[in-house]
Amino acid sequence: MAQPRVCRVAAAEDPLERAVNVPANEPAANSFVPNRENQRELRHALGCFGTGVTVVTIDTAEGPFGMTVNSFSSVSLDPPLILWSVDKRSARCRNFENAEHFTVNVLQQNQQDVAGDFAKNPMAFREGLWRNGGYGSPVLNHCLATFECVRETHYAGGDHTIILGRVLQATVNNGVPLLFFRGEFGSVA
Ligand SMILES: Cc1cc2nc3c(=O)[nH]c(=O)nc-3n(C[C@H](O)[C@H](O)[C@H](O)COP(=O)(O)O)c2cc1C
Structure with missing residues (x-):
């Protein structure tokens, strides 16, 4: 049986540097027990999981409201359920x-500006680029896919709230997804 390779980790002050500053032919290794002191490292590790990028939109008394979100995930086909999570420290x-209803708008590669806008400003709705959906939440135009949902329930999830939604209407367009990997936007090659 092949012996497991021994990883030599290059010495560096910063553990994140240590994880990337190793010769290309050697695996970088940085293993740790998550705790309050190394949250930055955990964020970095979690960022290795490349995702798509969505904007979740709702209707509020002050008008349409949104947030850039990459915690979106499919859950169930029957019934049709999806989830995403929102940081409890966010205003x-x-x-x-x-919100009883919300839309998950899956962004295309040419919508990076939309992702940037809604990361900064919940009211970043540009005229002509959105519409009122048929299920009580705003829908962004020109997205790769949209999922208009009714909130099924939400759960406590540490410093986040996990929101579970039932998909009432799914819409799919042709296009290429916007991706997010290690803190940067990208697309499929
Ligand atoms: C690609 C990307 C994905 C994000 N995903 C989430 C997410 O899943 N949940 C969340 O609460 N915030 C997420 N955020 C952060 C929010 O979009 C927004 O920047 C943050 O809520 C701003 O802080 P504030 O609400 O306190 O102003 C994401 C930001 C980016 C750029």
Whole structure:
């Protein structure tokens, strides 16, 4: 049986540097027990999981409201369920917890500006680029896919709230997805 390779980790002050500053032909290794002191490393590790990028949109008394989100995940086909999570430390959290309906708008590669806008500003709705959906939440135009949902329930998830939604309407367009990997936007090659 092949012996497991012994990884030599290059010495560096910063553990994140240590994880990347090794010769290309050797695997980088940085293993740790997550705790309050190394949250940055955990964020970096989690960022290795490349995702698509969505904007979750809701209707509020002040008008349409949104947030850039990559925690979106499919859950169930029957019934059709999806989830995403919202940071409880965000001032936007309460709005999303209270919203009975929401839309998950899956962004295309040419919508990086939309992702940037909604990361900074929940009211970043540009005229002509969105519409009122038929299920009580705004829908962004020109997305790769949209999922108009009714909130099924939400759960406590540490410093986030996990929102579970039932898909009432799914819409798919042709196109190429916007991706997010290690803190940067990208697309499929
Ligand atoms: C690619 C990307 C994905 C994000 N995903 C999430 C997410 O899943 N949940 C979340 O609560 N915030 C997420 N954020 C952060 C929010 O979009 C937004 O930047 C943050 O809520 C701003 O802080 P504030 O609400 O306190 O102003 C993401 C940001 C980016 C750029």
